[in-house]
Amino acid sequence: MKRKRVHKLHMDKGQWQLQAMVLPAMICFLIFSYVPVMGLINAFLDYSITDGFFGHEFVGLKYFKELFSDENFWLSMKNAVGMSALKFFFTFTAPLFLAIFINEVPYKWLKKITQTGSYLPHFLSYVIVATLWMVFLDPNGIINEVLQMLNLTGAPVEFLAEPKYFWWIGVGIDCWQESGWNAIIYLAAIAGINQDLYEAAEVDGAGRWKRLIHITLPSIGWTAGVLFVMNCGSLLSGGPVASNFNQSYLLGNAFNRPTSYVIQKYITDEGLNQMRFSFAAAGNLILSTLSVGLLLTANKILKKVFGRTVF
């Protein structure tokens, strides 16, 4: 209460200072985030790079029609949805399990090194991650070496040249890279659980398993729900890690194209390599609309389950 009054007294005097702090950020957001979104209107125009930013001819749904009749669009859409669905399931649940494992470990040193080790991959550039796994998955790489040593395969497996492996490789890399980092939030939520609950349950004779099921899991349910909604917005770019484009661009090749070619890659190819800017804008517009739709739907689901929403 008191705080409010002090602010009121100084409002006029300090207002310009506050505005001066905030406005540069807003201007940057407008230029670098909002202008490109507004540029998606090019999907309905005949944009050509020589004419500048404004004054292009209106062509209606021409580019959407072209898009829908292009089989590459459907291929890339199918891959984006399939790979993202897989990734969403695994990269959403893996951190939850990791946090529970770490929490249940009785030794402090082990907790610490596991946690510290598990964030390490998060800090690596995707180029490095991709190079790393490219060499590991090579026919002469260490993974094949180990598989052959254990007599699991005869001839070396061409992991990156066979379409059937690509989605799983994507899932695996995502789990490897981001599980530790994404577990931090769950660990924080677990740390915030009232310890009296556990002690009371223990007195009542509840074992470790029962305490995990009846106290730990329900207590982090809301956190998981919030993350679920937040991640739904990036569903088509690959779920929580949003790595579809990175993987498609850096690990995709002519051999695994049937499963590695995703919508973001398709849009970039058409836009930047073929210079079909309006066409690319049409693709992006569809993608953005779908993402927002997913986000809002997820928020509705959350409301049904928990009775409250993120937004």
Add this chain to the structure above:
Amino acid sequence: MKLKIFGRSREDKAFNIIASILCILIFIVTVYPIWYCLIYSFNDGADAAKGGLYFFARKFTLENYKIVFKNDAIYPAFFMTILRSIIGTVLTVFLSGLAAYGLSKDSLIGRKVYMTLGAITLYFSAGVVQQYLLYREINILDSFSVYILPNIYQFYYIILFIAFYKAIPQALEESAQIDGAGYFKIFFRIIMPMSKPIFATVALFSGVWHWNDWFSPAFFIQNEKMMTLPGVLMRSMSLAEAQQTLQKMTSAVTQASTTTMESVRYAMLIVSVLPVVIIYPFVQKFFLKGMMLGAVKE
């Protein structure tokens, strides 16, 4: 923990053992690939190619690193990466911290609108093609600004800052206000010194992001001299080009060299990972705190 009087049941022991084993496995899986890179990069290339290299370097050599550092492309790229990381991070930390301070004040007129404007940027992205067109229009393609300008403000960082500021006791600020200090003065004199953990956290996030970003060099930069390390690495990923550059690199040193493309590549990876790996354990306790505050806020 406290109720040891009940003794350890069999269930207890089973839990401890299973969780411990899983954690050890997870630790190995996450860290081993990087360890493997490290030993490979210090091992003689021809020897490593025979396989069977698992735990330690077998034939120790520095040859791979010598080749990496003899490459003319590496130094400018290294320099560029450092330059953009430092400039980008300083600007981001300072300006985002300041904007967040303004946004944390209830008396800011239009606060709700600003917050909504910012929050929407978290969910909307128009894609790389639209970015390209914009950067082209405002003439920052192929210049150093393309590394810095578009990424100064990140709303996620601003949220982290605001969460931290809200936890600072108001009394100090109020007394300064009564003494007639303006918001800028309060920010520099009181808020910044008290918010070191969050400044460190955001600096780490931003620094690592700049250090690792391969997107800008790949799509918005063509000039070789402006390339950053991830840009160079990315180019060396496409095999044909990698073969060329790496062969040039290897043959330039000695004919009798036993380094291979692979071993040099591993050395290059280690060189570009090293700064991050060295820094992050030290700032770890800061970013954990920062992240958790953000999580609680959500």
